Amino acid sequence: MTALLEVEEVTAGYGTVMIVHEVSIRLEAGELVTIIGPNGAGKSTLLKAIFGLLPIRDGRVQLGGDTVTDESPSRMVRLGASFVPQTENVFPSLTIRENLEMGAYQLSRGVRRRIDEVLDLFPELSERTGEQAARLSGGQRQALAIARSLMLDPKLLLLDEPTAALSPVRRREIFDRLMAIRERGVALLMVEQNAREALAISDRAYVLVDGRNAHEQPGPEMLANPEVGRLFLGLDSVEDGETDPGGV
Amino acid sequence: MLPVDAFTSLAGEAPALLPPLITFGGSVNWTVGFLTTAAIFAIAALALNVQWGYTGTINFGVVAFFGVGAYTSALLTLDAPGEFESYVGGLELAIPIGWVGGMVAGGVLALLVGLPTLRLRDDFLAIATIGIATILRSIANAQEGLVNRARGLNGIPRPLEGFANDMGVDYDLVLLVLTSGVLLMVFLVVRGATASPWGRVLRAIRENEATAQSVGKMTTSYRIQSFVLGGALMGLAGAIFAHRIGTIAPDSFDNLTTFLVWTMVIVGGSGNNRGVMLGALVVGFVWFGLPLIQEELPDFLGTRVFMLRRIAIGLLIIAFVLTRPQGLLGEEPRVSRFAPRGDGGGGLWPTGLWSRIRGQPGGGAA
């Protein structure tokens, strides 16, 4: 069977500086896959290149069997992909409802019904749809960003560090939501610094080092792999819970 | 042959405001006159290069500093006001003192303007500076007893005139040599300053203010220093200009002068001192040379030659920003200000770009 997302030996970067080198990644429909790796490993760059926000120098990206290498973000959205950036991922001066409407900009009808469906998953947003996104707390903002990305009912969701700068409690909430989204059949590809928690819920994980594939393993197995913890995550011991490199 | 004041009336639209100059004697030579004017503009272009090319500080008020230098030097060296004149000064000082005064005045104006505004976003600074020239011009035009209002200052003494007479040499040539000598000195000063550690800090500020700040340099202080140096040199250029033409009025200093100097820097290459001098020569040639072919042009263009050259300037700016942002010579060895910036990582877009315009700190960690 063909994978939902197939990234084949992609090289990409900014201008003339290549950050990602010949990276390959595969994602089946409905899978939750995490990319981890040290700072500057090119994890975010890879996500942006897949989504068409950065030019791909070399390699190929396929989505649901179609070649989408270097397609524009708006075409990626049309093909069923969606992207949640790490920061500045909501429209601050728009209301929550307007944010969601913009997530469904390519939808001509049924926007209102779709907003209600998405808000079912985010009850804390549904009571304040008329409020400006700028007034939301960090966790709520992240929730709105994810809600926005779900508006067109994507098959694939790309998330860039969805829990960065959140407290442990809020992190837990976001991870719970991501699992609920996967339950609905959406595949998720996320970059995470809070590797321990992310790996625990992931079907599989990739480790990226210096912009290259370094390792691939099912999530929980990788979590149990002391070698990975020591070499790639900068953790002395995965049992030591307070050493998240990107936490808080 | 064109009257000599084609070089001295910057705007060119209203040469009637300025009395024709007779002191160029019998040897009115286009090339000599042009080179003298180009040298004066080259000084102003070097000055703007310190501010914009090396520091990235935008200044759309070049003519204000130029004009303040011109007026200061004139007021210091002129005779006391006559019966129908009314201006401050008229101290009859020596011309070199006037030029130094013009430099000081340009520097002081830069300090006054820079202190409140250099902390601002770059585009706000551009907007603020475009107003300075307008305001100073309206004050010069409206305030009685300051600079003789729209009647202007006449009979500004000309440097080395007696010397040229005594030696029996062509005054135009003497003036060209003198102006070129000042240009050479300014070039050496600017080159020395920009090549020094001080100049390296300026470039660091231009490339990425956040980084420069994080290594503990007081970026605003450095920006003010470079702004003042640039303002002083613009004042010097204005002072030489005033003494060359002998007559100045508020309307001699309109925004076109600013745009002309900007075009020279952009065409020559921001951040390249030899480049901006070349730019002064090339752009100056387009500006002052176009009227020469007035009579060769078809009538409907010939009568509009002064508009034609403004169109040319506008198109030059657009064309270079668009197709050759590094200018004719480009900056060596560093990338030009216009070149794409690298990424700061983290956010969805290159941090330098969006955070600068959005007035926010960088786009996140990574």
Add this chain to the structure above:
Amino acid sequence: MDILQLVIVGMVVGSIIGLGAMGLTLTFGVLKFANFAHADLMTLGMYLAFFVIVDVGIVGGHVGPFSFGWGMIPAVLFAWGGVAAFTVGVDRFVFRPLRRRETDFLSIGIASLGVAIALQAVVQAIWGSAPLRYHSEIHRALTFAGGLKIKPDQILIIGLTLAMAVALYLLLHRTRLGTAMRATSDNAPLAEASGIDTERVRIATWVIASAMTAVAGVMFALQSQLRFDAGFEFLLLPMFAAVILGGIGNPWGALVGGLIVGISQELSTEWINTGFKPGVPFLLLILILIVRPRGLFGSETQWST
């Protein structure tokens, strides 16, 4: 009573500045660069209307007490279309390539300065240097109680400015396009990542801003004269002052800013030399930049209502 008369004239001038500034703040907010050609776009608009009324000769008698005839309607529409076509064209061939290259936004501003210089010279080359009017007849002022004078054209200028401000509000807050414009202004890369065609939004922004630009230009010519050099001499600085007073990207702020600039400019003549009038917007600009650079109404977000 003198003061009241000055305030009324200030409101007229302020409406013109404010309407122009609404167009300027719209493009500043969505396209993220200071458009130094904006004032000369107003000049282009006023001369395009002149082309229809005088050069083509569509006058249309007199409408009511106003100084112009029915010809003003096609003239304004033509001016709008012309300014819109010009800005969309310049965006396509100058601004968009620079945007694509992700250069500093300042270089787009500098390119716009080149556009301003060339455009002003083109207008002068076509229509000449002498100030012009749409109609030569004397336009009588109405006199109200207390000797207050106001011309019918001036009442129209204030009324039309308010009407266009309301229309812009409805467009920005009640339509999908308007919301997309605000979204693009807030965060263009995110808008693009959401599937919004931001280039089309930018084109729409130019077209909408052109309506305000062209009308404001015609209003300026009605209130004063057609002048090829109106941009740098009278309009650019006051409009930027209004935009920054109101907070960049905030159209109602720009309108209020324009009224503040216009009224204080006129009122200043009561106490200071009329020749210093151009200094008033500059002082306001510097003051707001030092005290509150995000503008009177700017919150941490733009477009707040």
